[in-house]
Amino acid sequence: MNVTPSNMDMLYQEIILDHYKHPHGAGLRDPFEAEVHHVNPTCGDEITLRVHLDGETVTDVSYAAQGCSISQASVSVLNDLVTGKSVTDGMAVLDSFTQLMQGKGQVEPDEDVLEDGIAFAGVAQFPARVKCALLGWMAWKDAVSQALVTTHPPTTGDPA
Amino acid sequence: MNVTPSNMDMLYQEIILDHYKHPHGAGLRDPFEAEVHHVNPTCGDEITLRVHLDGETVTDVSYAAQGCSISQASVSVLNDLVTGKSVTDGMAVLDSFTQLMQGKGQVEPDEDVLEDGIAFAGVAQFPARVKCALLGWMAWKDAVSQALVTTHPPTTGDPA
Amino acid sequence: MYDVARIREDFPILGRRLSGDLPLVYLDSANTSQKPRQVIDAIDDHYRQHNANVARAMHQLGAEASAAFELGRDKVAAFIGAPNRDEVVFTKNASEALNLVARVLGETPVGGQARVGAGDEVVITEMEHHSNIVPWQQLTQRTGATLRWFGVTDEGRLDLDDIDTLITERTKIVSVTWVSNMLGTINPLDVIITKAHSVGALVVVDASQAVPQIPVDVAALGADFVAFTGHKLVGPTGIGVLWGRYDLLASLPPFLGGGEMIETVTMERSTYAPPPARFEAGTPPIAESVGIGAAVDYLSSIGMAHIAAHEQAITAYALGALQEIDGLTVVGPKEAVDRGGAVSFTLEGVHPHDVSQLLDSRGVAVRAGHHCAKPAHLRFGVQSTTRASFYLYTTEQEIDALVEALHHTKKYFGA
Amino acid sequence: MYDVARIREDFPILGRRLSGDLPLVYLDSANTSQKPRQVIDAIDDHYRQHNANVARAMHQLGAEASAAFELGRDKVAAFIGAPNRDEVVFTKNASEALNLVARVLGETPVGGQARVGAGDEVVITEMEHHSNIVPWQQLTQRTGATLRWFGVTDEGRLDLDDIDTLITERTKIVSVTWVSNMLGTINPLDVIITKAHSVGALVVVDASQAVPQIPVDVAALGADFVAFTGHKLVGPTGIGVLWGRYDLLASLPPFLGGGEMIETVTMERSTYAPPPARFEAGTPPIAESVGIGAAVDYLSSIGMAHIAAHEQAITAYALGALQEIDGLTVVGPKEAVDRGGAVSFTLEGVHPHDVSQLLDSRGVAVRAGHHCAKPAHLRFGVQSTTRASFYLYTTEQEIDALVEALHHTKKYFGA
Numbered sequence A, B: 001m002n003v004t005p006s007n008m009d010m011l012y013q014e015i016i017l018d019h020y021k022h023p024h025g026a027g028l029r030d031p032f033e034a035e036v037h038h039v040n041p042t043c044g045d046e047i048t049l050r051v052h053l054d055g056e057t058v059t060d061v062s063y064a065a066q067g068c069s070i071s072q073a074s075v076s077v078l079n080d081l082v083t084g085k086s087v088t089d090g091m092a093v094l095d096s097f098t099q100l101m102q103g104k105g106q107v108e109p110d111e112d113v114l115e116d117g118i119a120f121a122g123v124a125q126f127p128a129r130v131k132c133a134l135l136g137w138m139a140w141k142d143a144v145s146q147a148l149v150t151t152h153p154p155t156t157g158d159p160a
Numbered sequence C, D: 001m002y003d004v005a006r007i008r009e010d011f012p013i014l015g016r017r018l019s020g021d022l023p024l025v026y027l028d029s030a031n032t033s034q035k036p037r038q039v040i041d042a043i044d045d046h047y048r049q050h051n052a053n054v055a056r057a058m059h060q061l062g063a064e065a066s067a068a069f070e071l072g073r074d075k076v077a078a079f080i081g082a083p084n085r086d087e088v089v090f091t092k093n094a095s096e097a098l099n100l101v102a103r104v105l106g107e108t109p110v111g112g113q114a115r116v117g118a119g120d121e122v123v124i125t126e127m128e129h130h131s132n133i134v135p136w137q138q139l140t141q142r143t144g145a146t147l148r149w150f151g152v153t154d155e156g157r158l159d160l161d162d163i164d165t166l167i168t169e170r171t172k173i174v175s176v177t178w179v180s181n182m183l184g185t186i187n188p189l190d191v192i193i194t195k196a197h198s199v200g201a202l203v204v205v206d207a208s209q210a211v212p213q214i215p216v217d218v219a220a221l222g223a224d225f226v227a228f229t230g231h232k233l234v235g236p237t238g239i240g241v242l243w244g245r246y247d248l249l250a251s252l253p254p255f256l257g258g259g260e261m262i263e264t265v266t267m268e269r270s271t272y273a274p275p276p277a278r279f280e281a282g283t284p285p286i287a288e289s290v291g292i293g294a295a296v297d298y299l300s301s302i303g304m305a306h307i308a309a310h311e312q313a314i315t316a317y318a319l320g321a322l323q324e325i326d327g328l329t330v331v332g333p334k335e336a337v338d339r340g341g342a343v344s345f346t347l348e349g350v351h352p353h354d355v356s357q358l359l360d361s362r363g364v365a366v367r368a369g370h371h372c373a374k375p376a377h378l379r380f381g382v383q384s385t386t387r388a389s390f391y392l393y394t395t396e397q398e399i400d401a402l403v404e405a406l407h408h409t410k411k412y413f414g415a
């Protein structure tokens, strides 16, 4: 079925509206190694997101977000998809989600990897909404990088 | 006869070309009460012009000018028209010449006032050349104002 | 009689069909206006028949292009009642016009003194567009001056109670919007200008939303600088206007350097042309001047008083209809009094993005977001709003379509 | 085969008849180029079908306009070989692009340090256009830095003998034109860039006359900033380009404030978006981006290598024919080697204004004056010159018409 600007049901899939109304893992929790604040400058959507790592494992992603259904649902899905995964596996999911979003509707989503995330396939055809869908994911990427620096301080040549 | 961009003889009247080839009163002379330097920013034409007043009378207008036939001929005509006249009469000639130049070809020149200056009637239809024709006249206006200040220092309320 | 149907025929885009073969309901004119064929054709004809560079070219095309370019300036000057055509400086948009003023007021002219320095104050308002906030933040940061601002009342009006403590002997500049692009408020400029001038401050007016909508006479207004933009007044992109009092402009140092803004240039130093050339570095927006000239001609042919009356009527109609929708709250003055044709609102339970997306699916084009007025949004405790905005071509049927689409939106999101 | 006749059919204005029913011989392309219908139609169609504001609008027209605007950026980036589309900043013209660089290099980024301050040196050349002189005079005056410059040889080439004493450890910026708009000289940028980078200086290239005429690959060039302008490359007025290395752009403070250049704004302070948005305050030149995109498509469809070869051939033809005229002296390189298609000359006994006026009476459009390069004129002891300049649509017959009209001019003035 073709997605057009007049065909809203392909954009607002039931799954998206469910996540929007009942976001998974919302709220800011302790402990965490990194907290970031991201803004979509165009519309003002905002998110504060914390990451808690246990070694290589993402043990919690907590957040407070203000934004539209797409941005809210997408961070809820993110929470589902990366919590409990290794950082490497989480980053792989991020890659596939980003590819789907930037694929202008030409990329076939992999349900095994993206689970509920495949509901965002329609968003890829609304360029103005792609940023909404990616807001939480970009924040997560940023937070993980910072958390890794905290938990694995870069080793330098100097052993002191 | 109509003046058009392809009809050069109406622009470059014999009189203009004569003044261009044999400019009247060219050169910088002493004495003078004011010297000014004016530039046409668009094309770079330049003039240095001196005015010598004797009381209310313009006794000399001397100049060194670099520029096109129109700007050179026009200052030569200026020299003819204002030398020996009172400042007031000179300014009246300036007014009529300016009106002619800015009249877009709609103003009928008065030969009694403008003499050889009527040859510039065609220039008024070439907007880009109007500035050329006015360069020397604007310099003269400026120089006379300065010379008047020098020769008639403004009286103030304070008699000291 | 104001004949909207007749006017709409001049705007080719209003006949466009959108996805799903829906007619376009364009309610985003405060963002940018649509263009009548008179403007589009003038630009087209310029490029096909008269294109050349200006000022410098002495050939026939050059003379035609220069005349056309300067005629645009004459038309704009007449349209805003400028006492002198040389008071009209062309910029690339309203933002550049405001930045230009903010820059040159902080810089030192040859043999003079900067108008703003350390210890001085600049006063703006909480309802400004970012383009009338950021340049003043930059200016005050650069110079060590202090930025202060008027607050906004719950009704969305400027809070003038503080005027005597805000505008004082320390105030050097007051910069204020005439019509708010978010709240729709029309500000009482006379009070502010009188007060500012009484302490010797200069007044800059952001008229980006005013010039398109209401008859403007800068001489009667009495401000020192007025900025606006071509694309909001049925003109092209790529051109804005800074009007300034001639004596002031003539006393200020240049902004951008190069091209025709000079008097003479040597490697060591340059001297500068008088206004407006002094502030127009490089090749100016030539085709855009032709376009803005055609735009003001078009608006004048209809009559700005008629356009203002239509704007007022359609805004009143919209405010009435919108406020009957349950859960819809207008942010800004709720009645069409001292008010322009931009109506921002929230709809309970539905984020503005989602509102605008659903409206778009019905062919209704509105804007969602902070409308480049984050502080005004913060003031009302909202992060974003949906904004519908109207212009000379807006019809009551379009407002009805908006209302109907909003009901549909509520149903869709179960709100 | 390069088919000039075919190309000319794309340019509506080339069919125009001038006063006296003369055909137009347009030899003023270094001043501004003519526009093919592909460009004019693209702009026309944009206003008729897709006009909306960009970035901020989420409706269908907004999405179309945003895509069209950003596609213009993609096309320009590809045309100049930019490694990253976000390195292409749209300005209003080349002059703004050069001023932008000069301003931000003298200002202090948050948590950083200005690139130019007191005691530093900026190096330019004597053959620059005023737009690449005045901004650096302003910068050095503001910061207390020193402006220095390369001289020009009698042949009209940069005098590089001084390079080691001019570009030193004190040099922070070297700004130089690629192709001179007056002399026609193509400068050996590789030598200058290598030397400048060896002392840690940044290199700004004024490519206003280069991008229209020769294939440009900014990545291969190795400069830090490159500026050019839309109207000289068969594109519209109202748009210019600043290309800059991304890491550099990202390290620089903003220039104009307002609109979409922000990340967030409060009344107290603002943070700024990454490039290119950081440097594009206010509504950008939207229709103009569509136009410049169509322009580079058009040039690419013919092929920049072919255009360069044509330019070279026609310039060689013109240099040969012109120098056979008694009393005519070419100012600048006399052979078509490392040389663009602008030929400035003097004609003994006839002032350039009068030359251009007489040529115009024959339908031949050239420029007379200082071509915004007063120092270069001073260098050759002339106050002004007549300049004929050629482009992809120029024919040998037009050069013949120029030569014939020059003979007529000489006869007319008895020179």
Ligand SMILES: Cc1ncc(COP(=O)(O)O)c(C=O)c1O
Pocket (backbone or CB within 6 Å): C259, C281, C282, C283, C284, D030, D031, D093, D094, D095, D096, D129, D131, D132, D177, D179, D180, D181, D206, D208, D209, D229, D230, D231, D240, D372
């Ligand atoms: C070499 C050069 N640099 C800069 C410019 C300025 O370009 P613009 O007038 O579009 O700002 C020009 C053209 O006038 C030029 O030829």
Ligand SMILES: Cc1ncc(COP(=O)(O)O)c(C=O)c1O
Pocket (backbone or CB within 6 Å): C030, C031, C093, C094, C095, C096, C129, C131, C132, C177, C179, C180, C181, C206, C208, C209, C229, C230, C240, C372, D259, D281, D282, D283, D284
């Ligand atoms: C009140 C107000 N000021 C300034 C601007 C900036 O205008 P521009 O984007 O044309 O620079 C706008 C429009 O966006 C506006 O509504």
